[in-house]
Amino acid sequence: MVSGVIKTENTCHDCKDISCAAAVLNSKQLELVASNSQESFLKKGEVILHEGSLTSHIIYLKTGLAKEYIKHSGEKEQILQIVKKHTYLGLPSLFGDRINHYSYAALEDCKICYIDINKFNSLVRENGNFAYEILVSTSRDSLNNINRFLHRSQKKIFGRVADAILYFSKIIYETNQFDLPFSRQELADLIGVSRESATRVLLKFKSEGIIDLKGRSITIVNMNLLEQISQTG
DNA sequence: CCATTAATTTAGT
């Protein structure tokens, strides 16, 4: 932390993690957000939001990485996507229903901001540019997800694992060398295969020199081949 | 505060 001084008031003006949407608000509207929001910190592994909970506040992910998932009966969970910083959590649920449909948990230490849902709604209604930005981000989000799910259903395990690696490399980290933010089990939950298959394929990729694998750290060696596997899956 | 060990979680077969 920066200092022991407790800041009693949020100011969004100088927030360096401001969203694309909030950036188009005028200063009066920004003050409305500031006085109706609350910053909070979460440690890695903590649940940010539970499915089924009421949407009393919008949650904006300022920093860190989170997973969006649903928990099926019993233990099985399915990860829908990885959420990067500077995105709002649960927007589809906001406009579609009164409860959240998905759960979110922190994959890294996260800084989040709660924003009163009524104030958020009124901003959507009164500021078209704000609404537009929100619309853009939710639409992009759902296109991405639908595409991923459609492709996945046609792919074999090799293609799915290749997809996951490319997903992290291109979308999440934007580099060829990264650390997986979670366990093999969770990787398996993301692509809908068993944990055993996920590890098996990872090791296979390693032995064939497509990736370099050390614990959770992955380096893509042969990007072309990986993309090919992803497509022909 | 640090070091050792016990317990839990994760990875690979």
Next chain:
DNA sequence: ACTAAATTAATGG
């Protein structure tokens, strides 16, 4: 399902 390895928590000095 089982074992080994690694990570985290607990204990005692």
